[in-house]
Amino acid sequence: MPRPILxxxxxxxxxxxxxxxxxxxxxxxxxxxxxxxxxGHGIEHAFEGMRxxxxxxxxxxxxxxxxxxxxxxxxxxxxxxxxxLRDLELCSRLGLWHVVHCDEQIxxxxxxxxxxxxxxxxxxxxxxNRLGFTPERFRSAYARLNALPQVxxxxxxxxxxxxxxxxxxxHQVSVFEQMTQDLPGERSVCNSAATMRFAGNGKLRNDxxxxxxxxxxxxxxxxxRTAQDWxxxxxxxxxxxxIGTQNLQAGDTxxxxxxxxxxxxxxxxxxxxxxxDGYPRHCGTGTPVLVNGVRTRLLGRVSMDMVTVDLTAIxxxxxxxxxxxxxxxxxxxxxxxIDEVAAAAGTLGYELMCAIAPRVPVVSDEAPLRK
Ligand SMILES: *Cc1c(COP(=O)(O)O)cnc(C)c1O
Numbered sequence: 576m577p578r579p580i581l582x583x584x585x586x587x588x589x590x591x592x593x594x595x596x597x598x599x600x601x602x603x604x605x606x607x608x609x610x611x612x613x614x615g616h617g618i619e620h621a622f623e624g625m626r627x628x629x630x631x632x633x634x635x636x637x638x639x640x641x642x643x644x645x646x647x648x649x650x651x652x653x654x655x656x657x658x659x660l661r662d663l664e665l666c667s668r669l670g671l672w673h674v675v676h677c678d679e680q681i682x683x684x685x686x687x688x689x690x691x692x693x694x695x696x697x698x699x700x701x702x703x704n705r706l707g708f709t710p711e712r713f714r715s716a717y718a719r720l721n722a723l724p725q726v727x728x729x730x731x732x733x734x735x736x737x738x739x740x741x742x743x744x745x746h747q748v749s750v751f752e753q754m755t756q757d758l759p760g761e762r763s764v765c766n767s768a769a770t771m772r773f774a775g776n777g778k779l780r781n782d783x784x785x786x787x788x789x790x791x792x793x794x795x796x797x798x799x800r801t802a803q804d805w806x807x808x809x810x811x812x813x814x815x816x817x818i819g820t821q822n823l824q825a826g827d828t829x830x831x832x833x834x835x836x837x838x839x840x841x842x843x844x845x846x847x848x849x850x851x852d853g854y855p856r857h858c859g860t861g862t863p864v865l866v867n868g869v870r871t872r873l874l875g876r877v878s879m880d881m882v883t884v885d886l887t888a889i890x891x892x893x894x895x896x897x898x899x900x901x902x903x904x905x906x907x908x909x910x911x912x913i914d915e916v917a918a919a920a921g922t923l924g925y926e927l928m929c930a931i932a933p934r935v936p937v938v939s940d941e942a943p944l945r946k
Contacts, residue, residue: 576869577916577936578662578847578848579641579668579816579817579818579851579892580813580814580815580848580935580936581813581814581935581936581938582812582813582814582931582935582936582937583811583812583814583902583905583937583938583939583940584617584620584621584736584810584811584873584938584939584940585614585624585625585747585808585811585903585939585940585942586620586621586623586707586941587624587808587940588624588808588809588903589616589621589623589624589625589790589791589806589809589810590624590625590626590627591623592789592790592791592807592810593605593607593624593625593627593628593790594627594784594790595701595771595789595805595806595807595868596767596770596771596784597627598791599770599771599774599775600758600765600770600775600781600784601775602618602773602781602783603770603782603783603784604629604630604772604782604783605627605628605629605630605783605786606628606629606630606632606650606652606763606783606784606785606786607625607628607630607631607632607786607787607790607895608631608632608633608654608766608785608786608787608790609614609621609622609625609631609632609633609638609642609724610633610634610635610638610654610787611634611929612638612762612929613616613725613791614788614791614925614928614929615811615928615929615931616810616811616928616937617937617939618638618645618790619641619645620642620719620937620938620939621640621790621791621810622645622647622673623939623941624644624810625790625891626789626809626897627817628649629649629650629783630633630650630651630652630672630783631647631649631651631652631813632650632651632652632653632654632785632787633653634653634654634655635805636657636662636665636671636877638652639651639665639669639671639919640665640669643669644816651669651670651671651672652671652672652673652674652696653666653671653672653673653674653781653864654674654785655674655676655706656673656675656680656698657673657680657683659683660683660686660687660782662809663684663687663693663714664685664687664688664703666693667687667689667690667691667693667861670691670697672693672694672730672901673693673696673741674693674695674696674697674698674721674732675695675696675697675698675716675916676698676704676706676707676708676909677702677706677777678716678838678844681719681723682719684723684725685723686718687718687725689771691727692724692725692726692727692866692897693725693726693727693749694726694730695720695726695728695731695855696729696730696731696732696763697713697716697717697720697729697731698701698731698732698733698734699713699731699732699733699751699754701733701734701747701748701750701751702736702746702750702846703733703734703735703736703747705731705734706734706735706797710750710751710753710754713754714754715750717729717758718761726796727829727940728760729758729760729805730760730761730762730763730782730783731751731755731758731760731761731763732762732763732764732858733747733764733769734764734766735747735764735765735766736773736787737798737820738765738767738768738769738773738795739768739772739796740796744764744769744773744774744858746918747766748778750778755898759783760902761783761831762780762781762783762911763781763782763783763784763785764779764780764781764784765779765781765784765785765786766785766786766787766795766918767786767787767788767789767790767795768795768796769784770784770785770786770789770795771789771795771805772796777861785942788910788924788925789805789807790809790810791809791811791924792807792808792809792810792811792913793807793913793914793924793925794807794912794914794924794926797914797917797918797924798914798918798921799901799910799937801912801914802912802914803912808903808910809901809902809903809910809912809913810928811902811913811926811928811931812899812901812902812903812904812905813848813852813853813854813899813901813902814897814898814899814900814902814905815846815847815848815898815900816845816846816847816895816896816897817844817845817846817866817884817886817892817893817894817895817896818845818846818881818897819844819894820842820843820844820845820886820893820894821841821842821843821845821883821894822841822842822843823837823840823841823843824837824839824840825837825838825839825840826940827841828875829843829874829875829883830874830876830878831875831876831878832875833875834859834860834875834876834877835860835874835875836845840887841885841887842887842890842892843874843881843883843884843885843886844866844884844885844886844892844893844898845881845883846881846882846883846884846898846900847880847881848880848881848882848898848900849877849878849879849880849881849882850877850931850935851879851880852880852931852932853927853930853931853932853933853935854877854882854900854921855877855916855920855922855926855927855930855940856876856877856917856918857877857915857919857920857921857922858873858877858920859873859875859876859914859919860873860874860875862916862919862920863911863915863916863919864882864884864898864899864900864911865891865898865899865904865909865911866884866886866889866890866892866896866897866898867896867897867904867906868899868904868907868908868909869888869889869892869893869907869908869909870885870898870909871885871888871910872882872884872885873885884898884926887902890920899911900916901913901915901916901927907938912924912931915926915929929932
C-alpha cells in the first residue's frame with residue numbers, strides 16, 4: 576500500500592469560488608491566475624474548475640503551452656512578459672498576450688519578425704517598485720510601443736502592494752489613472768484582494784481582473800476576513816491517516832526536542848505527513864487538524880515524515896483514521912481553512928499550496944480529463 580498521504584483537488588469548489596469573484600466584479604472579465612502550476616493545484620486539475628474563465632494569466636511559457644494543450648483557445652497573458660527575444664516566437668505561435676514592463680522587452684518586440692501583431696499590456700510601476708515603467712516614463716514607453724508594427728493593441732496594467740491591508744489601493748489608483756486617463760485601451764489592475772474588496776465600488780475601471788488566491792479558496796485578506804466570510808470553498812485538501820498511536824502519562828513528552836509535555840493521561844496519533852510533504856515545519860503544538868472530521872490539535876514538533884496529534888477527545892479515532900491537514904473532510908464535510916494552518920506557521924495560504932512536495936500524489940475528485 577502506498578503511504579496514505581494525498582492531495583485532492585476540488586474543481587467544483589474552484590468553480591464555486593470563480594462565481595464568487597464574478598459577483599464581486601460583475602462587469603469585469605476574469606483572467607484566472609494559474610501561475611506556479613495553478614498555485615500548486617496542477618493546471619490540468621484547476622482548469623476543470625475554471626472553464627468559465629475569460630482568460631488565464633501565467634508566468635511561465637510552459638504553463639501557457641499546457642493551457643493550449645488543454646484546448647484553451649481564449650486569452651492567455653504572460654504577467655511578467657517574455658524573458659528573452661526568442662520567447663516572442665512562442666507568443667506569436669500560441670497567440671499569447673504579454674506584459675511589457677521594461678525597455679528591453681520593447682527592443683525585443685521591435686526586433687521580432689511576426690505575421691501576427693501582438694496584444695500587449697504595458698505595465699506601470701505605480702508604487703510597488705517591482706516591475707513596470709515609472710509614471711514619468713510611462714508615456715514615452717507607450718509612444719514607442721504604439722509606433723511598432725509588431726503591436727496591434729495596447730492595454731494597461733499595474734499591481735497593488737496593499738490591496739489586502741489598511742493602506743489600500745487609492746494612492747496607486749490615482750497615479751495610474753492620472754497617467755492613463757486619456758489613453759485608449761483596456762485596463763487590468765485588481766488581484767484577488769482588490770477584486771473582492773474594491774472592484775464593485777464603481778470607482779475602478781476593471782476590464783480585466785486578475786484573481787488568483789481567491790479561486791483556490793484562501794481568503795485574500797485573512798485574518799480580517801476568513802474564507803468562510805467570503806463564501807469560499809477549499810480548492811485543495813491535504814489528507815493522510817493515523818499510522819500509529821501512543822498512550823501518554825503525565826510528564827511524557829512528544830517528538831524532537833520534547834517541546835510538548837503531557838499533564839495527564841493522553842492518547843496520541845501519529846500521522847503520515849511531515850515537512851518533506853510540504854507541511855510547514857513551523858507549525859507547533861495547537862495547530863488545528865481534523866481527525867475523522869473532528870477538530871483537534873498538533874502536539875510537539877513537525878518531523879520530516881510525521882506529525883503527532885491529540886486523540887484524547889476523539890475516542891473512536893485510531894489506526895487508519897482519516898486526517899485532514901487542511902481542506903475538507905470527505906467523511907464529515909467539515910472544513911479546515913489552509914489560512915489557519917498557514918497563520919500557525921507564520922505564513923500565508925499561498926505558500927502552503929505552492930509547497931506541496933513532489934512525493935505527494937495530486938488527484939482530482941472529478942472525472943479525469945478527456946485527452
Ligand atoms: C500573482 C498575481 C496576481 C494574483 O494575485 P492573488 O493575490 O493571488 O489574487 C495578480 N496579478 C499579478 C501581476 C500577479 O503576479
